[in-house]
Amino acid sequence: MTTYAALLRGINVGGNKKVPMADLRTLLTGLGHDGVATYLQSGNAVFTSDHGDENSLAAEIAAAVEKHFGFTVDVLVRDHAYLAAVQGACPFPAAELEGRQLHVTYFSAPVDTNRFETIDQQAFLPEKFALGDRALYLYAPEGLGRSRLAEVLSRPRLLKGLTATTRNWNTVVKLAELTRFPSSP
Structure with a gap:
C-alpha cells in the first residue's frame, strides 16, 4: 500500500465549488481507498491505495468529484516520497x-x-x-x-x-x- 495526498485545486474558496471534507472522505472511501483523512478545508486528502499511479488516481478522483458535486476540479495526486x-x-x-x-x-x-x-x-x-x-x-x-x-x-x-x-x-x-x-x- 502506498500513501498519497490528493490536492484539489480551487475548492471552498470564496463560496465557490463547495466540497465538504466529510463528503470528500466518503467519496474517496467509496473509490476503494483506505485510511482516508482530510486536512483543512482547502482540498487536501490523504489515503492509501494499492492500485493505480498518481495520474490515474488523480483522473479517477476528478471524475468522481464531477459526478458527485456537478463541477470539474483539477486534482493532483502525489506520494510521500515526492x-x-x-x-x-x-x-x-x-x-x-x-x-x-x-x-x-x-x-x-x-x-x-x-x-x-x-x-x-x-x-x-x-x-x-x-x-x-x-x-x-x-x-x-x-x-x-x-x-x-x-x-x-x-x-x-x-x-x-x-x-x-x-x-x-x-x-x-x-x-x-x-x-x-x-x-x-
Missing part, C-alpha cells in the same frame, strides 16, 4: 520563516525554466521564486495575498497546459508528515 523530496529541496530557509511566507505550487508535469525566463526577479525583491521537481517555491515575506510576484507567476500564459495548485509551507510540511506511513482504515 512530497518529502519537495520539502527537503526547498531553496529557502524554511525553518526561519513563517508558514505564510513560503509557498509551493505543485505542477502536473515538469516545468522548463524557459517558461519563466521573462520574469525579472530583481523587480520583485525581496520576493523570490525557484523551480524544483514539478514544483515552484515562492518566498513572499508579506504573504501570498499581498504578493506581486505570485500574481505574475499565476498568469495563464505561464501555466498553459499545466494543472497547478499552491499550498503554504505549513501544509507542505503537514502533507509530507501525513503521508509518511500508511494510515489505519
Whole structure:
C-alpha cells in the first residue's frame, strides 16, 4: 500500500465549488481507498491505495468529484516520497520563516525554466521564486495575498497546459508528515 495526498485545486474558496471534507472522505472511501483523512478545508486528502499511479488516481478522483458535486476540479495526486523530496529541496530557509511566507505550487508535469525566463526577479525583491521537481517555491515575506510576484507567476500564459495548485509551507510540511506511513482504515 502506498500513501498519497490528493490536492484539489480551487475548492471552498470564496463560496465557490463547495466540497465538504466529510463528503470528500466518503467519496474517496467509496473509490476503494483506505485510511482516508482530510486536512483543512482547502482540498487536501490523504489515503492509501494499492492500485493505480498518481495520474490515474488523480483522473479517477476528478471524475468522481464531477459526478458527485456537478463541477470539474483539477486534482493532483502525489506520494510521500515526492512530497518529502519537495520539502527537503526547498531553496529557502524554511525553518526561519513563517508558514505564510513560503509557498509551493505543485505542477502536473515538469516545468522548463524557459517558461519563466521573462520574469525579472530583481523587480520583485525581496520576493523570490525557484523551480524544483514539478514544483515552484515562492518566498513572499508579506504573504501570498499581498504578493506581486505570485500574481505574475499565476498568469495563464505561464501555466498553459499545466494543472497547478499552491499550498503554504505549513501544509507542505503537514502533507509530507501525513503521508509518511500508511494510515489505519
